[in-house]
Amino acid sequence: MISVGLGVLLNPLNSSMISVALARLQHVYHLDFTDVSWVIFSFYIASAIAQPVMGKASDLFGRKKIFLTGLVVAFVASLIAPLSPNFGWLIVFRIVQSIGTSMMVAVGMAIVRIHITEKQATALSVLSIFLSGAAAIGPFIGGVLIHLWDWSAIFFVNIPFVVASFLLAWRTIPKDEPPTSAARNMSVRKWFDLIDAFGILLFTVGLVALLVGLLSAKSSGHVSSGPVILGLIGLVALGAFVRHELKATSPFIPLRTYAKYPAMTWVNVEFILVNVLYYSLFFGLPSYLQMVRHVSEFQTGILMLSLGLCSLVASPLAGRWIDKSGPRPALLVSGLLMTFGSVWIVTLNQTSPVTSVCLALAAFGISNGLNNVGMQAAMFKSSPKEMIGVASGLFMTSRYLGTILSSLLLSILMGDTFSAGGFRLLGVILSVLALSLVFMSWRRRESGQPVS
Known part of the structure; x- marks a missing residue:
């Protein structure tokens, strides 16, 4: 271990x-x-x-x-x-x-x-x-x-x-x-088919080209042909990826699984949203503290520790709660806490005590502890036992997609310089996303499957 x-x-x-x-x-x-x-x-x-x-x-x-x-x-x-x-x-x-x-x-x-x-x-x-x-x-x-x-x-x-x-x-x-x-006697071509090398290539090219195109057009006031071409290449590659995955015998991301089990699709959508919320604060707040409030790296690390400690304390408590009540109540509370933390970000200004950010960190930390267990439990409930390995892989991919989107959101909002106004706008956007998550958790059935 x-x-x-x-x-x-x-x-x-x-x-x-x-x-x-x-x-x-x-x-x-x-x-x-x-x-x-x-x-x-x-x-x-x-x-x-x-x-x-x-x-x-x-x-x-x-x-x-x-x-x-x-x-x-x-x-x-x-x-x-x-x-x-x-x-x-x-x-x-x-x-x-x-x-x-x-x-x-x-x-x-x-x-x-x-x-x-x-x-x-x-x-x-x-x-x-x-x-x-x-x-x-x-x-x-x-x-x-x-x-x-x-x-x-x-x-x-x-x-x-x-x-x-x-x-x-x-x-x-x-x-x-x-x-x-x-496996020992497998040819290189068959091994490439097994790991879906062409699907991996399309996914990589599509995602990177689309992100580069979006970031290149961040806040320059006009859009040049370069970012547009890159973005189109990314969209075409991702479209080809979807078409390829639907036909592949051993797909990199089995998209048919999503169509066959819609409850599992909703769990992954919610998990992407959860990670957009959490990592937008996780990556955005340290830069806000250091570049806007001029807090040192050491003090920033101390403040961010409250996020981690709250998450660690909440996780085992969440496990006991979810064992008794299922994932829905914990996920609903998590969404409400993220909403509170996001609204609190909007209220911060240059005169707010630096320690006041601990309230937002605590809210997001506790919600992260609830989500770590709650989303995992919801994924297991919504996935058939014979496909639990595939479901776990897709679940982890959803985490990374949410994290990538959070970084993209920060880059588009902040542009060249991290500012107090941009951080407040981030809080507004996160508040809307958190309320959407609350609605999705409220509509979730006790079985862990959202209403289709």
């Missing part, structure tokens, strides 16, 4: 620590907020693509091999990233780091399910603590490291975790079963 836990925490830890480093990276590389946001975009786009791919690869080559390979990749990326000569190379190493950490997340849960046969639910809950705990305390760790050293420390801090996980995993994780003869 420790060997797997130390490996899987690297993905949420590195996705959250970066939130307090955005202002410093802007200064170091002389970038505006939109450009520096690609350090977030790149990580989540790569994670959304790599995790289901590596999950399939582990079935072919063995879970222990993929887990150990991921640790090596993450080690190399963490060691080299601080030496990046420019921001473009930093993005490249962030993508490599994302792929490495995604290897561990993709197979860590499977390793626990296969090799821990007693008290399996307890083991899975412990693993979720590694995941949610790393994401929760990431901004605090990042703030402290940047205050004591520099932004490069948020990469170097991975090395002791990687080394400890590798040594423990090498000794404690049982060896993989030999691959089947079919």
Whole structure:
């Protein structure tokens, strides 16, 4: 459990620590907020693509091999990233780091399910603590490291975790079963068909082109032909992706599953919305504190700790509540808390005490703890047992899509400079989204399936 836990925490830890480093990276590389946001975009786009791919690869080559390979990749990326000569190379190493950490997340849960046969639910809950705990305390760790050293420390801090996980995993994780003869003798073309390499390519090209097109047209006052062409390429590629996935025998994202099980579709839509709300605050508030209120990275990390602590405290309480009452009441309360936190953001101004942001952080932290358990429970209720593996993969992809959309929202609203007015506008938009989430939770049936 420790060997797997130390490996899987690297993905949420590195996705959250970066939130307090955005202002410093802007200064170091002389970038505006939109450009520096690609350090977030790149990580989540790569994670959304790599995790289901590596999950399939582990079935072919063995879970222990993929887990150990991921640790090596993450080690190399963490060691080299601080030496990046420019921001473009930093993005490249962030993508490599994302792929490495995604290897561990993709197979860590499977390793626990296969090799821990007693008290399996307890083991899975412990693993979720590694995941949610790393994401929760990431901004605090990042703030402290940047205050004591520099932004490069948020990469170097991975090395002791990687080394400890590798040594423990090498000794404690049982060896993989030999691959089947079919997998051993499979041609490259058949293996590409199995992982749906063409679908992955279309999805990647479409998503990246569309995002680049949108970001390029951020707030310049006019739209040039370049962003429009990129956006159209992205839409065409995504359209081709949908058509391809509907015909593929082993699709990267099985879209037919959504059509066959509409309740599962609604769970994923809600989860995307939940993550747009949470990560808009998660990434937006540190930049607001540092660039508008001129709060140091260390103090920002301390303030952001309230978000993580509230989430950690709420998660086990949510588990007991949801076991008794089902996911609907917890998700409804979560939506109301997000609405309160979003409205509170709108009321903040230059004279508001900095500590007053803790109210918004506490509201979003508690709601995140409720959502971590509630959305997972709703997903299990809405998904047939024979498709739970596919449902879990789609569920994780929805998390990353929500995170990517939150970063895109911040970039469009803030443009070149993070401002108090832009942050208040963000609060207004989040308030509308949170009220929509409350409505969806209210209409949810007790079975966990929304009314179609």
